[in-house]
Amino acid sequence: xxxxxxxxxxxxxxxxxxxxxxxxxxxxxxxxxxxxxxxxxxxxxxxxxxxxxxxxxxxxxxxxxxxxxxxxxxxxxxxxxxxxxxxxxxxxxxxxx
Amino acid sequence: xxxxxxxxxxxxxxxxxxxxxxxxxxxxxxxxxxxxxxxxxxxxxxxxxxxxxxxxxxxxxxxxxxxxxxxxxxxxxxxxxxxxxxxxxxxxxxxxxxxxxxxxxxxxxxxxxxxxxxxxxxxxxxxxxxxxxxxxxxxxxxxxxxxxxxxxxxxxxxxxxxxxxxxxxxxxxxxxxxxxxxxxxxxxxxxxxxxxxxxxxxxxxxxxxxxxxxxxxxxxxxxxxxxxxxxxxxxxxxxxxxxxxxxxxxxxxxxxxxxxxxxxxxxxxxxxxxxxxxxxxxxxxxxxxxxxxxxxxxxxxxxxxxxxxxxxxxxxxxxxxxxxxxxxxxxxxxxxxxxxxxxxxxxxxxxxxxxxxxxxxxxxxxxxxxxxxxxxxxxxxxxxxxxxxxxxxxxxxxxxxxxxxxxxxxxxxxxxxxxxxxxxxxxxxxxxxxxxxxxxxxxxxxxxxxxxxxxxxxxxxxxxxxxxxx
Numbered sequence: 001x002x003x004x005x006x007x008x009x010x011x012x013x014x015x016x017x018x019x020x021x022x023x024x025x026x027x028x029x030x031x032x033x034x035x036x037x038x039x040x041x042x043x044x045x046x047x048x049x050x051x052x053x054x055x056x057x058x059x060x061x062x063x064x065x066x067x068x069x070x071x072x073x074x075x076x077x078x079x080x081x082x083x084x085x086x087x088x089x090x091x092x093x094x095x096x097x
Numbered sequence: 098x099x100x101x102x103x104x105x106x107x108x109x110x111x112x113x114x115x116x117x118x119x120x121x122x123x124x125x126x127x128x129x130x131x132x133x134x135x136x137x138x139x140x141x142x143x144x145x146x147x148x149x150x151x152x153x154x155x156x157x158x159x160x161x162x163x164x165x166x167x168x169x170x171x172x173x174x175x176x177x178x179x180x181x182x183x184x185x186x187x188x189x190x191x192x193x194x195x196x197x198x199x200x201x202x203x204x205x206x207x208x209x210x211x212x213x214x215x216x217x218x219x220x221x222x223x224x225x226x227x228x229x230x231x232x233x234x235x236x237x238x239x240x241x242x243x244x245x246x247x248x249x250x251x252x253x254x255x256x257x258x259x260x261x262x263x264x265x266x267x268x269x270x271x272x273x274x275x276x277x278x279x280x281x282x283x284x285x286x287x288x289x290x291x292x293x294x295x296x297x298x299x300x301x302x303x304x305x306x307x308x309x310x311x312x313x314x315x316x317x318x319x320x321x322x323x324x325x326x327x328x329x330x331x332x333x334x335x336x337x338x339x340x341x342x343x344x345x346x347x348x349x350x351x352x353x354x355x356x357x358x359x360x361x362x363x364x365x366x367x368x369x370x371x372x373x374x375x376x377x378x379x380x381x382x383x384x385x386x387x388x389x390x391x392x393x394x395x396x397x398x399x400x401x402x403x404x405x406x407x408x409x410x411x412x413x414x415x416x417x418x419x420x421x422x423x424x425x426x427x428x429x430x431x432x433x434x435x436x437x438x439x440x441x442x443x444x445x446x447x448x449x450x451x452x453x454x455x456x457x458x459x460x461x462x463x464x465x466x467x468x469x470x471x472x473x474x475x476x477x478x479x480x481x482x483x484x485x486x487x488x489x490x491x492x493x494x495x496x497x498x499x500x501x502x503x504x505x506x507x508x509x510x511x512x513x514x515x516x517x518x519x520x521x522x523x524x525x526x527x528x529x530x531x532x533x534x535x536x537x538x539x540x541x542x543x544x545x546x547x548x549x550x551x552x553x554x555x556x557x558x559x560x561x562x563x564x565x566x567x
Binding site: 001004010011014015016017018019020021022026030033034036037038040041042043044045047049052053054055056057058059061064066074078079081082083084085091092093094095096097 | 186187188190191285286287300301326329330332386389390393394396397404408411413414415416418421422423424425426427428429430431433434435437439442443445446447449450453456459460462463464465466467468469470472504505506509520521522523548
């Protein structure tokens with residue numbers, strides 16, 4: 001996609017979507033670098049892909065099915081072993097609003 | 098044998114393995130002081146495994162062999178961070194399948210090797226905040242290559258019998274193998290289970306061995322490959338070991354574009370003379386689409402996938418935590434801004450952009466379609482040829498002072514030869530083809546085979562390795 005306008009506004013919008021806090025310096029650097037990178041990557045526009053299927057994986061995969069029965073899995077204790085933010089056997093998250 | 102003698106013998110053996118593990122740990126620490134190859138040395142785990150083996154001599158195929166694990170693969174109870182500060186303190190509660198299979202065969206896990214943060218680099222200089230950069234074993238002013246840089250350097254430097262578990266998304270096994278003068282083997286996509294791998298890009302990530310010789314790489318691949326119900330992209334076991342031993346006439350071609358003006362003269366010469374010396378005849382073939390669009394296609398797909406994979410790192414369930422301040426968006430944004438390194442931020446941003454509405458079709462979906470055409474381009478050649486040959490990297494390991502001057506885009510261009518086989522999920526392997534005259538730095542030759550034809554690749558690799566050692 002040629003001619004994408006990369007400016008500070010776009011960079012900050014992307015950062016917001018990606019949940020990333022950027023310093024002013026980082027945002028400024030990214031404007032310049034993204035122009036450079038996206039210009040080069042836009043080359044793939046030229047490739048004729050009419051009627052071509054997208055390859056989500058490089059090799060063909062088959063569906064893997066299993067019987068629907070309960071099997072041992074991660075215990076609640078193990079799942080919480082690596083967090084400081086827990087309460088009564090649950091993760092404790094930041095407030096929703 | 099009398100009982101007393103027997104126990105004396107077994108206690109003698111116990112001392113041997115435990116002692117040699119202690120020695121190995123000491124050596125690893127000394128190497129690490131100077132070269133930064135290991136983010137963690139798993140001393141307790143290694144000694145425990147050594148004691149267990151000595152008491153119950155394991156008949157496993159890796160019995161007593163040291164195995165290091167790239168930091169992005171989880172090892173139970175050993176801090177695993179994929180080289181990122183955002184995972185600082187994370188101690189997994191399970192083993193990756195590849196790691197478990199090594200342990201089941203009697204391997205001694207010696208530590209977690211350093212890497213570019215989450216695999217985001219070709220020189221292992223993009224390590225996470227507070228992490229150390231691994232230095233090339235031949236010249237400490239130069240890079241190890243990336244992203245499995247610690248694995249490459251440690252494999253070269255460590256004196257004991259050792260094989261590394263590496264991981265490649267766009268060249269991260271063969272690049273450091275080339276720069277560190279060792280063997281690196283990246284298998285067909287899906288041959289080795291990715292269960293327990295901290296994903297960079299799901300449709301591209303492969304786990305594979307890095308070793309001092311082709312035989313050891315084949316051995317480790319044989320141990321870790323095969324179906325795993327915990328990975329839905331895992332495929333069945335293929336018998337590549339017999340293909341390796343078969344004395345077959347392989348049809349070989351060199352990839353012409355990779356011997357063009359972007360490649361150092363000495364690198365070209367070393368690769369051609371390695372083939373000549375082994376008496377291997379070859380044709381010349383072209384891969385025009387791959388050469389022109391491989392890099393862009395690879396980076397668009399890998400960054401898009403990375404940007405969703407890394408969404409889970411948000412300071413809640415594992416790794417770095419901060420005080421729960423503000424609402425969830427504010428908290429996640431702050432934690433991620435604080436603890437991701439710069440290249441991780443850059444790739445998350447580019448990947449997020451490539452998937453955003455209005456851009457998704459032009460970048461992400463178009464890249465997936467171009468990938469189909471690139472796979473077809475390779476498949477056409479594999480109808481006629483068994484093995485494609487190229488230099489692994491266009492140059493020898495660069496100096497850190499040279500890398501510093503590169504823009505991000507110039508950094509990405511370093512993957513010009515490795516992006517193609519990685520995009521297409523093709524097995525590829527780098528072995529040492531000699532050294533540059535002036536700098537005395539290693540040069541790698543790369544073999545690429547069709548899907549699941551690791552046997553042919555190992556076969557030619559052994560032939561070339563043998564003739565170079567003569």
